[in-house]
Amino acid sequence: MKILVAVKRVVDFNVKVRVKADQSGVDLANVKMSMNPFDEIAIEEAVRLKEAGIATEVVVISAGPTQCQETLRTALAIGADRAILAETDAELQPLAVAKILKAVCEKEQPQLLIMGKQAIDDDSNQTGQMAAALLGWPQATFASKLTVANGEATVIREVDGGLETIALTLPAVVTTDLRLNEPRYATLPNIMKAKKKPLDVQPVAAMGIDVAPRLKTLKVTEPPKRSGGIKVADVAALVAKLKNEAKVI
Amino acid sequence: MRNDREAMEFDVVVVGAGPSGLSAAIRLKQQAQKNNRELSVCVLEKGSEVGAHILSGAVIETRVLDELIPDWKAKGAPLETMATKDKVLFLTEKSHIRMPTPPQMHNKGNYIVSLGRLCRWLGEQAEALGVEIYPGFAAAEVLYHEDGSVKGVATGDMGIAKDGEQTAQFQPGMELHAKQTIFAEGCRGSLTKTLFEKFDLRKDSEPQTYGIGIKELWEVPPAQHQQGLVIHTIGWPLSTDTYGGSFLYHLENNLVAIGFVVGLDYSNPWLSPYEEFQRYKTHPAIRPHLEGGRRISYGARSLAEGGFQSLPKLTFPGGVLIGDTAGFLNVPKIKGTHMAMQSGLVAADAIHQLLATEQSAGKEATQYPDSLKKTWMWNELYRVRNVRPSFRWGLWGGFAYSALDTALMGYAPWTLSHHEDHSQLKTKDQAHKIDYPKPDGKLTFDRLSSVYLSNTNHEENQRCHLQLKDAAVAIAINYTRYASPETRYCPAGVYEIVGEETGAPKLQINAQNCVHCKTCDIKDPTQNINWQVPEGGGGPNYPAM
CATH class of the missing domain: 3.30.9.90 (D-Amino Acid Oxidase; Chain A, domain 2)
Structure with a gap:
């Protein structure tokens, strides 16, 4: 069984981002970029399935500029077998990425497409769902446990108020939640070996896919500054404030 | 000896991707290319990426950059x-x-400039020449041959919990063996500190300040x-x-x-x-x-800030110190980047020569300090050696002395000493x-x-x-x-x-x-x-x- 894992290069989670002066977006100049943490969980899960003898090959794909190769190398160091970069400098929105994934799935024919439930930069939480719809595959989002046996995947999903267990026939799309696993470190020997693994660069322009953005960003602003808290004398005062000032109860 | 660590052999391992370490790595590869030799150079950097731990003013002189990469402008160096x-x-x-x-x-x-950006650019130049740079890996231990010479370094273990126990994520460090190891850790390098002791490198120098x-x-x-x-x-x-x-x-x-x-x-x-x-x-x-x-x-x-009189011995069997971990900084000029890079270049040349000889592993690159003494840098550092210590007499005393020192062009027949900061x-x-x-x-x-x-x-x-x-x-x-x-x-x-x-x-x-x-x-x-x-x-x- 082949698994395709989609990874995104995003602003590193340690970076405190700041909005550009013209409000057109977040300033990315000189900022550290790394793999979307949810996608790291996706890679880890795929590699574990391979180590368990369930998967035979783990292919990792990313879409974006040349620098995404670094992200792919990290995935290869964690244990993916080979990588594909759908290269473009254009802005890619979830629908465009889903279309690229569809094209690659049609060519690679994986049984499972795994990716993070969302990326920590735009928090869209759309790509997995859109890819499943375009491919006509079943989908299990927010996975916190994944078992694959007899051509079927059983997924425990994190839903509001509890856990939901569903079964999917393969091929299927799974998006990962935080509790699925704790990814391993990419070790130095594995990073060295990853340099020699195959990485295939395919220009998006040659794929014949319309990746034009459908959404327009009007403006980006920083969240309002949090004002300082106050101490209340007793519970009654707290309730009164919640009722009359905050108007939340 | 630990047997759970993998090891890899390089000709040269550099500890630290700052201006000195990257300059040395670049120069080594340039020399190897010029002489049609195979030379493997690996740089370890504890920061998550090159430049992540670099902090400096910085106003820099370009004289060493001009020598190292003469077409830096065309290559898009971030000097704007x-x-x-x-x-x-x-x-x-x-x-x-x-x-x-x-x-x-x-x-x-x-x-x-932003020295962090400059280092990132130097890192790209180094990688283009075939230098292997591994950010995110800290050299945590110096490795020695049986004869006491430096064998290389080991990266730290990952996944050791607060209590010292191994977590599920535990991964042992890796040994990087080299014929010569270049320590370019920056000011107060933690491995350099152990080398000072092991090889008594500070015995003829004033305390560093x-x-x-x-x-x-x-x-x-x-x-x-x-x-x-x-x-x-x-x-x-x-x-x-x-x-x-x-x-x-x-x-x-x-x-x-x-x-x-x-x-x-x-x-x-x-x-x-x-x-x-x-x-x-x-x-x-x-x-x-x-x-x-x-x-x-x-x-x-x-x-x-100790300058000339605080420089340690720069070489020892199997390795050298370059950049600010050695202490190359011109205090009155408030600049060190040009000297850090220069020390990297001179050390690289000496190591390149040494590696051309047989049985170079564990040898001492003594040509490095010898050559360095003949460059402009040694003279520059010598002539300002008394400025910083004269400020022990306070701001006005330091001023008065510095004026005198400037009149003497730095050639006073005495050298003032330092005391230990702590x-x-x-x-x-x-x-x-x-x-x-x-x-x-x-x-x-x-x-x-x-x-x-x-x-x-x-x-x-x-x-x-x-x-x-x-x-x-x-x-x-x-x-x-x-x-x-x-x-x-x-x-x-x-x-x-x-x-x-x-x-x-x-x-x-x-x-x-x-x-x-x-x-x-x-x-x-x-x-x-x-x-x-x-x-x-x-x-x-x-x-x-």
């Missing part, structure tokens, strides 16, 4: 702002006097931005018995780099370099540069308390909101990388005698005294805040704090410092 105007101000509390710019401080032809530099990057309204302006100040808010001063550089894109350096031989345990920096920004000559702007980055790093503290009762103003949240800030902007992060569940040799000393000596100076000199709020109100004070170490400046390792009065590398990738993530 030429220094156009130099000002030196003497500050009093309310006013300032413009002073004549000392000859060493003329910056005509120099560039105002240091400074701590704290820096912020601001984005200011275009109307008050003057690209190319360079301002240095001395005087207020420091008292005349403390060595230090400020820098303020107007870079490109409405950016202003501002910072403050305090000599770590200061004597008042109540002094806080961080608070001095904060209140310095409120001076009427400085405030207008920042007002209405926003602070976008913060960080700190120590620097070696031995200079008075006790808390011998010195006056300093009352620092509260931060206003606009121009001045508290420590924690500052550390936040350094993007510092350490994996939480790991062994504390700041080890006390004797835990009791923190209270018995540091607290009782010096009022815990580490709570003030640490620019990142790592050290905290808790439980004072209950009468049982305890030192709490918030190691995850550490910005790797190494000040505690230098200034702790009994040298009780030992700074070791944390898990690779930890520490600040400076975008462009």
